[in-house]
Amino acid sequence: MKSSRRxxxxxxxxxxxxxxxxxxxxxxxSNRYRKIPGALKADRWAMxxxxxxxxxxxxxxxxxxxxxxHNVPDIDSRQNVKWIWVETFxxxxxxxxxxxxxxxxxxxxxxxxxxxxxxxxxxRVCPTKATFKRHDGIVLMDFHxxxxxxxxxxxxxxxxxxxxxxxxxxxxxNDELSPDYPTRSKGVVEKCEFCAHLVDQGERPACVEAAxxxxxxGDLSDPDSEVRRVLRDRYxxxxxxxxxxxxxxxxLI
Amino acid sequence: xxxKAIKGSALYWIWLLGLLAVIGAGFGAYLTxxxxxxxxxxxxxxxxxxxxxxxxxxLVGVAASAVMMVIPKYLHNHQAFARxxxxxxxMAVATIIMCLLFVIVDLGQPQRLMNVVLHPTPSxxxxxxxxxxxxxxxxxxxxxxVTLQAERxxxxxxxxxxxxxxxxxxxxxxxxxxTAYLYAGLPGRDFWLTASMAPSFLASAxxxxxxxxxxxxxxVKVFAKWDPGREAIQSLAKIVTYALAAxxxxxxxxxxxxxxxxxxxxxxxxxxxxxxxxxHTMLATFMWVSTAAGVTxxxxxxxxxxxxxxxxxxxxxxxxxxxxxxxxxxxxxxxxxVPTPMKEVLTYAPTGPEILITLGIYGIxxxxxxxxxxxxIDVRKEIEA
Amino acid sequence: xxxxxxxxxxxxxxxxxxxxxxxxxxxxxxxTTPELELPDPEEHEHCxxxxxxxxxxxxxxxxxxxxIYVRDGYQEYWSELNQEYFLTSLTKTCxxxxxxxxxxCDRCHEATAVDPYCWDCHIEP
Numbered sequence: 001m002k003s004s005r006r007x008x009x010x011x012x013x014x015x016x017x018x019x020x021x022x023x024x025x026x027x028x029x030s031n032r033y034r035k036i037p038g039a040l041k042a043d044r045w046a047m048x049x050x051x052x053x054x055x056x057x058x059x060x061x062x063x064x065x066x067x068x069x070h071n072v073p074d075i076d077s078r079q080n081v082k083w084i085w086v087e088t089f090x091x092x093x094x095x096x097x098x099x100x101x102x103x104x105x106x107x108x109x110x111x112x113x114x115x116x117x118x119x120x121x122x123x124r125v126c127p128t129k130a131t132f133k134r135h136d137g138i139v140l141m142d143f144h145x146x147x148x149x150x151x152x153x154x155x156x157x158x159x160x161x162x163x164x165x166x167x168x169x170x171x172x173x174n175d176e177l178s179p180d181y182p183t184r185s186k187g188v189v190e191k192c193e194f195c196a197h198l199v200d201q202g203e204r205p206a207c208v209e210a211a212x213x214x215x216x217x218g219d220l221s222d223p224d225s226e227v228r229r230v231l232r233d234r235y236x237x238x239x240x241x242x243x244x245x246x247x248x249x250x251x252l253i
Numbered sequence: 254x255x256x257k258a259i260k261g262s263a264l265y266w267i268w269l270l271g272l273l274a275v276i277g278a279g280f281g282a283y284l285t286x287x288x289x290x291x292x293x294x295x296x297x298x299x300x301x302x303x304x305x306x307x308x309x310x311x312l313v314g315v316a317a318s319a320v321m322m323v324i325p326k327y328l329h330n331h332q333a334f335a336r337x338x339x340x341x342x343x344m345a346v347a348t349i350i351m352c353l354l355f356v357i358v359d360l361g362q363p364q365r366l367m368n369v370v371l372h373p374t375p376s377x378x379x380x381x382x383x384x385x386x387x388x389x390x391x392x393x394x395x396x397x398x399v400t401l402q403a404e405r406x407x408x409x410x411x412x413x414x415x416x417x418x419x420x421x422x423x424x425x426x427x428x429x430x431x432t433a434y435l436y437a438g439l440p441g442r443d444f445w446l447t448a449s450m451a452p453s454f455l456a457s458a459x460x461x462x463x464x465x466x467x468x469x470x471x472x473v474k475v476f477a478k479w480d481p482g483r484e485a486i487q488s489l490a491k492i493v494t495y496a497l498a499a500x501x502x503x504x505x506x507x508x509x510x511x512x513x514x515x516x517x518x519x520x521x522x523x524x525x526x527x528x529x530x531x532x533h534t535m536l537a538t539f540m541w542v543s544t545a546a547g548v549t550x551x552x553x554x555x556x557x558x559x560x561x562x563x564x565x566x567x568x569x570x571x572x573x574x575x576x577x578x579x580x581x582x583x584x585x586x587x588x589x590x591v592p593t594p595m596k597e598v599l600t601y602a603p604t605g606p607e608i609l610i611t612l613g614i615y616g617i618x619x620x621x622x623x624x625x626x627x628x629x630i631d632v633r634k635e636i637e638a
Numbered sequence: 639x640x641x642x643x644x645x646x647x648x649x650x651x652x653x654x655x656x657x658x659x660x661x662x663x664x665x666x667x668x669x670t671t672p673e674l675e676l677p678d679p680e681e682h683e684h685c686x687x688x689x690x691x692x693x694x695x696x697x698x699x700x701x702x703x704x705x706i707y708v709r710d711g712y713q714e715y716w717s718e719l720n721q722e723y724f725l726t727s728l729t730k731t732c733x734x735x736x737x738x739x740x741x742x743c744d745r746c747h748e749a750t751a752v753d754p755y756c757w758d759c760h761i762e763p
Contacts, residue, residue, distance in 0.1 A: 033712035078297035148361020157441020159594035186290035187361025
């Protein structure tokens with residue numbers, strides 16, 4: 001009898017342990033789901049930006065289409081949120097710039113967005129797999145899971161990630177929210193998603209649609225895709241190639 | 254043993270109440286942060302980590318430094334540390350708890366904290382940091398409590414605790430190494446991207462931690478009327494001296510690599526840190542204070558005569574803390590982010606709520622140290638009486 | 639018993655504290671099942687699963703949906719009951735019929751004092 005209390009506690013502990021492990025084993029997913037039949041498919045999505053055709057008007061159209069669709073707020077501070085935005089040539093291609101560049105080329109405005117790297121450091125550092133790479137190469141955010149540690153922002157060498165320092169709805173017109181995409185809650189990180197939700201419905205990304213003929217989107221593993229064709233024909237750059245992150249947004253020079 | 258924590262002098266209770274007031278203010282500020290989000294801080298799109306994560310980095314070092322007494326005591330039978338070791342272990346407990354709190358207040362979604370455990374991700378250094386910090390906390394509570402209890406009963410510590418003590422040695426090194434790896438493995442952050450990150454973290458930790466211990470030991474001498482022993486303090490002073498020298502040497506090595514190679518991506522950060530760029534010089538002012546404090550402290554400590562004088566030693570230890578706290582607690586994090594990936598330069602200056610929350614957590618840390626040390630010292634007094 | 643003067647009051651305080659929810663709610667109205675506004679039964683015979691299942695499991699289902707949709711890229715759910723695929727979407731499937739959040743979601747959630755954060759981000763139709 002003397003050891004019975006100890007035995008009881010041991011047993012209770014083991015039971016609690018079993019209980020906490022088992023539900024996670026039991027919740028194997030059923031095969032009750034399917035993809036939308038018309039979804040676009042690729043092994044490696046990539047984007048090419050024709051910088052010769054980039055005008056202010058085209059860029060604004062692309063940004064507008066993206067930020068409107070995804071309910072991206074415009075915050076007038078350094079705590080702003082950006083998915084796709086304008087930067088000039090020099091900061092984007094700092095390692096390509098020298099003192100005697102063609103007149104004005106340094107200040108050439110270009111579009112920038114998440115590079116959907118093939119070896120993305122943000123995915124490597126995320127402690128919860130809240131940011132992850134899909135089989136088709138798109139680097140996605142799971143806003144439900146993000147704990148807001150911002151390790152991915154330190155990990156991203158391109159400054160492509162934004163954090164919701166406050167509730168984004170404070171900066172959005174709540175009567176004009178786009179119903180097709182949620183806003184975010186405060187305290188999570190967000191970024192461009194190559195419009196994965198549109199791709200899965202068989203459509204191309206919003207910015208590509210808005211900037212027809214300037215932005216190209218396609219399957220890099222398919223030699224006949226539009227992206228592969230323009231990359232074959234034109235000289236192109238990617239940002240910070242030496243870091244080995246293998247960015248998948250190509251700039252056609 | 255805990256009953257010793259609730260029997261104290263008036264001064265003890267006044268000190269605890271003072272700490273509780275600071276904690277209360279910090280907690281109030283944290284409630285504001287929970288309500289409005291991290292927008293109450295000065296963090297932004299580019300400098301996305303700041304004061305909180307910097308304190309985590311500094312305090313992990315202080316926690317790890319307990320090993321500088323465990324190694325001499327258990328591997329070299331240096332008995333001078335026998336009486337004081339418990340204080341080092343309890344300080345580690347308090348500092349690790351502070352570290353964990355600093356991680357939590359830095360989170361945008363603290364209520365989802367458990368996602369790190371629910372979706373374990375071995376590729377993430379932050380996951381491992383969570384593992385090693387919690388492991389070290391557990392080890393120190395276990396070892397501290399068991400050895401103290403054994404001493405109180407005037408028997409040797411149980412044999413089963415020995416493996417845990419030996420395990421705590423590499424574990425202490427690991428907490429600061431893994432914390433350095435948070436930074437040292439990020440492509441595109443040239444300031445942090447260096448193999449010397451972990452060694453220089455450890456060196457500054459082994460200077461800052463023992464320096465803080467020496468100061469607290471002096472405080473104990475005055476307020477608790479208990480002398481941890483001159484030899485122990487002198488041994489710690491030697492450790493501070495060597496570690497500080499190693500730390501300043503490693504800083505010099507980093508500056509050489511950036512300065513002599515003149516690679517712009519490396520050099521720009523150091524220019525920002527020590528001279529400021531584009532008129533942003535606030536951090537540079539602090540850094541010169543840090544460097545001056547570090548060099549002065551080393552010049553003082555190098556001479557054994559200075560170390561043997563309690564007052565000069567205390568002064569040097571204050572300088573060591575100023576030096577290392579500014580470097581890790583202010584300079585290191587911001588400079589990693591500036592210049593930004595878009596080559597912008599900016600100044601990050603923490604806001605009021607940020608500072609209050611930080612002070613609040615330090616308050617919690619000091620509260621835990623006070624209570625645990627009270628228990629530890631009272632038990633020692635009981636044994637030695 | 640040693641220290642009965644301390645132990646017994648301690649036990650009483652503990653018991654009071656532990657039963658706080660019960661006596662705190664004494665005197666307040668008993669729980670009644672809230673009146674929910676359901677979609678027109680002429681148009682929709684039943685939900686994508688049986689009412690009993692939905693009542694008990696809708697939160698688990700939505701939790702599974704969000705993972706399946708966001709992480710695995712599956713957008714359609716097969717309903718045995720309807721022999722039909724539905725989009726795995728809170729706003730496009732659930733809210734298509736249960737279009738009044740206040741009269742459906744909120745009433746129950748308020749009565750049971752739960753506060754899901756779906757609508758912090760997802761947009762009410």
